[in-house]
Amino acid sequence: MPVKILLVEDNEMNRDMLSRRLLRNGFEVVMAVDGGQAVAMAASESPAIILMDMSLPVIDGWEATRQVKANPATSSIPVIALTAHAMAEDEAKARAAGCDDFDTKPVDIQRLVGKINALLGKA
Amino acid sequence: MSDTKNQNLSAAQEHALLRATLENMAQGVAMYDASHRLVTWNERFRIYLEMPDEFLGTDRTFSDYIRYLGERGEFGDADIETELKKRLAVLETSHSFERVRPDGMVLEVRRDPVPGGGFIAIYTDITERKQAELAIRKAKEDAESASKVKSAFLANMSHELRTPLNAIIGYSELLAEDAGDRGDSASLADLEKIGAAGRHLLGLINEILDLSKIEAGKMELYIEKVALAAAVDEVRSLVSPLIEKNGNTLVIECPADIGALRTDLTKLKQCLINLLSNAAKFTKSGAVTLRLSRYVDDEDAPHVVFEVRDSGIGMTEEQIGRLFQAFTQADSSTTRNFGGTGLGLTITRHFVTMLGGTITVTSTSGLGSTFTVDLPDRAGVAPHEDHVIDVDDGMRAASAVTVLIVDDDDAVHDVLSATLGREGYLLLHARDGAEALAVMRRTPPDVVTLDVRMPKVDGWSVLGVMKSDPELQNIPVVMLTIVDDRNLGFSLGASEFMTKPIDRNRLTALLRKLTSSTKNATVLIVDDEPDVRGVIKGTVESAGMKAAEAGNGRAALQWLEGNAPPALILLDLMMPEMDGFEFLEKIRKVERWSDIPTVVLTAKDLSERERSFLAERTLLVLSKTGQPIGSLGAALSALARRGQAVKPQAKE
Numbered sequence: 001m002p003v004k005i006l007l008v009e010d011n012e013m014n015r016d017m018l019s020r021r022l023l024r025n026g027f028e029v030v031m032a033v034d035g036g037q038a039v040a041m042a043a044s045e046s047p048a049i050i051l052m053d054m055s056l057p058v059i060d061g062w063e064a065t066r067q068v069k070a071n072p073a074t075s076s077i078p079v080i081a082l083t084a085h086a087m088a089e090d091e092a093k094a095r096a097a098g099c100d101d102f103d104t105k106p107v108d109i110q111r112l113v114g115k116i117n118a119l120l121g122k123a
Numbered sequence: 124m125s126d127t128k129n130q131n132l133s134a135a136q137e138h139a140l141l142r143a144t145l146e147n148m149a150q151g152v153a154m155y156d157a158s159h160r161l162v163t164w165n166e167r168f169r170i171y172l173e174m175p176d177e178f179l180g181t182d183r184t185f186s187d188y189i190r191y192l193g194e195r196g197e198f199g200d201a202d203i204e205t206e207l208k209k210r211l212a213v214l215e216t217s218h219s220f221e222r223v224r225p226d227g228m229v230l231e232v233r234r235d236p237v238p239g240g241g242f243i244a245i246y247t248d249i250t251e252r253k254q255a256e257l258a259i260r261k262a263k264e265d266a267e268s269a270s271k272v273k274s275a276f277l278a279n280m281s282h283e284l285r286t287p288l289n290a291i292i293g294y295s296e297l298l299a300e301d302a303g304d305r306g307d308s309a310s311l312a313d314l315e316k317i318g319a320a321g322r323h324l325l326g327l328i329n330e331i332l333d334l335s336k337i338e339a340g341k342m343e344l345y346i347e348k349v350a351l352a353a354a355v356d357e358v359r360s361l362v363s364p365l366i367e368k369n370g371n372t373l374v375i376e377c378p379a380d381i382g383a384l385r386t387d388l389t390k391l392k393q394c395l396i397n398l399l400s401n402a403a404k405f406t407k408s409g410a411v412t413l414r415l416s417r418y419v420d421d422e423d424a425p426h427v428v429f430e431v432r433d434s435g436i437g438m439t440e441e442q443i444g445r446l447f448q449a450f451t452q453a454d455s456s457t458t459r460n461f462g463g464t465g466l467g468l469t470i471t472r473h474f475v476t477m478l479g480g481t482i483t484v485t486s487t488s489g490l491g492s493t494f495t496v497d498l499p500d501r502a503g504v505a506p507h508e509d510h511v512i513d514v515d516d517g518m519r520a521a522s523a524v525t526v527l528i529v530d531d532d533d534a535v536h537d538v539l540s541a542t543l544g545r546e547g548y549l550l551l552h553a554r555d556g557a558e559a560l561a562v563m564r565r566t567p568p569d570v571v572t573l574d575v576r577m578p579k580v581d582g583w584s585v586l587g588v589m590k591s592d593p594e595l596q597n598i599p600v601v602m603l604t605i606v607d608d609r610n611l612g613f614s615l616g617a618s619e620f621m622t623k624p625i626d627r628n629r630l631t632a633l634l635r636k637l638t639s640s641t642k643n644a645t646v647l648i649v650d651d652e653p654d655v656r657g658v659i660k661g662t663v664e665s666a667g668m669k670a671a672e673a674g675n676g677r678a679a680l681q682w683l684e685g686n687a688p689p690a691l692i693l694l695d696l697m698m699p700e701m702d703g704f705e706f707l708e709k710i711r712k713v714e715r716w717s718d719i720p721t722v723v724l725t726a727k728d729l730s731e732r733e734r735s736f737l738a739e740r741t742l743l744v745l746s747k748t749g750q751p752i753g754s755l756g757a758a759l760s761a762l763a764r765r766g767q768a769v770k771p772q773a774k775e
Contacts, residue, residue: 011286017293024300070699084285091389092345106292106325 002028006047008038035064042074062097069098078119157240159185277335292321330466370408397467398431406435425500438486527551527568529559556580644690649679651698676701
């Protein structure tokens with residue numbers, strides 16, 4: 001059974017691009033377009049891992065991550081933060097919000113898959 | 124002054140000499156006796172204040188003069204009796220202030236008590252100096268606002284450019300994968316070129332953004348304990364593809380016991396990646412070596428040295444000279460042959476400097492180059508943007524604010540007098556902790572600036588005494604400290620700071636100190652771990668106090684709603700539902716809770732941002748060296764206003 005990934009991204013092109021590439025790499029992908037939907041789908045879809053964009057409408061990625069990590073039902077799901085540019089404050093902020101790892105967009109798909117596998121213990 | 128009277132001079136001669144001295148001074152001088160009568164003055168005093176001759180020296184007192192000046196309109200719309208009271212209150216203390224006369228002349232007024240009662244007032248005309256300062260400040264502000272606009276523009280533009288670029292890179296990669304699957308090698312090669320050009324452009328945009336942030340002083344540091352072996356491992360995996368591209372091998376020489384370094388992990392990684400990819404770019408079928416070593420400098424501070432060595436083409440002396448300049452590479456043909464943005468080394472050098480280190484390069488043309496980065500442990504932490512209060516906001520309505528400057532360093536008094544005097548503050552001066560407390564009790568100031576490091580009684584001790592004295596505890600304090608002491612700022616910040624595991628003796632002492640005036644006081648313990656709460660509860664109760672418990676911030680808020688404010692809150696930071704930070708933010712907004720002393724308990728290594736958060740909600744920490752001194756006045760006014768808002772019946 002393929003590993004299910006919850007991809008949270010508000011930009012349609014980025015969502016389309018990344019989901020197709022993840023599918024190509026053998027993952028199952030479910031998608032949320034804002035932070036509120038992300039928190040709900042983390043609980044309803046029970047994904048193996050969440051890829052979270054940080055600047056999101058409704059509630060942002062940092063707050064969404066905090067909520068996912070505060071809910072005992074979803075707190076064990078690893079979250080990888082995806083932001084536009086590797087700025088120190090973004091990475092520190094993402095980690096402070098509870099993200100397990102951090103990567104920058106545009107994603108290097110091989111590196112991202114490596115990080116996903118590492119978090120799922122399949123490195 | 125007559126102890127050393129020259130016996131060859133008659134009293135009359137001596138008087139004449141003193142008179143001549145007074146009249147030749149560049150300042151206006153007025154001396155008052157113990158009953159505040161004007162006894163001696165010079166012509167310049169008369170001229171500066173435009174005193175009518177007949178008004179001088181006829182048994183009139185200081186109060187008569189102030190009232191006269193006030194009636195003449197020298198103090199603008201201010202209430203004359205208030206102005207007088209303000210001046211009388213500080214006569215027993217050396218003080219200085221600046222005031223602008225109706226004709227635009229700026230006078231610096233200094234009054235010092237003299238032995239046996241009475242005081243001397245000295246008036247200096249600083250109009251020209253003020254005008255020069257104003258011109259410089261205006262020029263500086265213009266330059267700064269231009270630079271700010273440029274940085275904001277670059278930051279926005281970079282973001283707007285990146286969004287479509289993401290799509291270009293992403294879809295070209297998708298198509299390249301498709302082409303690869305189909306075996307369409309012609310399309311694949313072209314698509315990879317689109318992707319590579321896109322990534323190059325992205326790198327450029329990111330570096331320009333970095334550079335504009337650095338130049339605008341917006342680049343922030345996050346100092347943390349960095350495990351070097353792990354950081355190097357991560358760098359290795361990131362640069363390996365680049366190294367292998369030119370047929371090079373990467374050699375890492377890292378001692379097993381290299382340990383950790385307090386620095387900014389992301390910036391360190393970026394520096395190493397820049398240097399390593401640079402080395403790989405200029406080396407073909409050779410070796411790139413990253414070597415780490417440790418040493419301890421003359422002042423016992425640990426350093427880590429990162430050496431990046433290549434066996435590439437090397438550089439000439441002249442090329443090295445241009446190396447770190449933005450947009451120049453060793454040779455203008457370099458970009459054509461080797462690619463790159465030409466910004467990597469500039470950014471690396473900026474980062475290394477920000478981290479308190481140095482970068483050097485040695486190279487032999489044809490044989491290779493070695494870049495050496497030397498970073499100290501606990502790199503100096505730059506002041507936080509968040510601390511800078513809007514200057515314009517504070518400049519206004521600064522009049523009538525009394526500031527006590529406590530510092531053993533004369534230079535600090537001079538600098539602060541010049542800066543704050545300009546804004547119309549009334550300044551009191553104290554040179555050590557004991558004097559500071561004496562002055563505060565005699566003449567409570569609106570704000571105190573307190574030096575941390577002073578002989579005998581240091582700043583923290585003064586703060587401790589102030590916070591336990593009901594008369595003084597509401598006076599806002601600005602701690603002035605050199606950069607490395609910033610970390611201490613928050614320790615007294617939330618009243619106190621403790622780490623886990625909890626030292627029971629220290630906790631007991633702390634409880635006594637913070638709650639000495641309240642017998643049978645209640646202490647609210649906020650921690651998500653029942654075991655920790657239990658330990659603290661035992662200590663609290665054995666110290667004769669009552670303990671209340673809450674498992675997180677939300678529960679603590681509920682407890683506060685239903686109970687009288689506790690004497691003390693012991694607060695864990697990392698908790699589910701509502702953490703310590705959010706809790707602090709909430710209670711500081713509620714007036715009846717905002718003064719509850721709070722002790723932060725944490726096992727967490729605080730980030731710079733978190734530290735500033737704590738420091739802000741407790742007392743303001745400014746850095747003597749790093750803080751733009753201009754913002755100090757604003758900070759003081761803001762604090763004074765805050766104090767007045769809390770206590771509508773402010774003194775005076």
